[in-house]
Amino acid sequence: MANTIKSLRSPLGRARGLGSAKEGAHHWWAQRLTAIALIPLTIWFAYSLASLAGGSYADFTAWLSAPINATLMILVVSVAFHHAQLGMQVVFEDYVSSHALRTGTIIAVKFACAAFAALSIVSILVVAFGR
């Protein structure tokens, strides 16, 4: 049994083909780095939401057009959407057993996060620069 040749490829050739791309920890690291960035951003975001509560259209656009607020808001949405798609990828990898459904869902989530992040950033810039 153990001696049955299943492939003409040598064990060394197979190992070379599977070789480390030296980025095994990339996803993990990106998730942690975005998490660290989101600590101060979340505190600023929550403080801003609390102070903006119940405000009018004019209040919100005036606030968002201040360069510091527009800058921090762009950071919030870009880092948060990136962190969200990294996190959801892990959840789908863990719980969806069908390979096709899992891969399809992860691709859909990544595309959706990129699209909504772009919409958010463009919207912030439109408000900041005026229409």
Place this chain on the structure above:
Amino acid sequence: MSSSAKSAIRPLSPHLQVYRLPLTAILSITHRITGIGLSAGLLLLAWWLAAAAYGPDAYAAYAKVAGSWLGYLVWFGFSLALYFHLCNGIRHLFWDMGKGFEIAQAQRSDKLVIIAAIVLTVLTWLAAM
């Protein structure tokens, strides 16, 4: 349950239907659930920003929903989920550094995370009122 002494001392598998999850495990799955919820909440944030960019009419349509009782319920859930995910996420970063892994430490930080999330949520809403 078998009467055999051998099976009685066998460790039980933490199967969801027969195993009462410890608080640490409940917080672990809550971290994922709040993460999914916050991702959905980000779509509402995108709607808010897009509404501001499209002008007063679009903003009024957003504000009508956000200012309704359902809107406030969603905002409240979003803020609680955000603070929970923030506090528990900070705990995860300490775990990543190899700190706080002892059972007693984890049980203490369980309570710390829950209390901090609730206190921050209440403070935020008091500030918003």
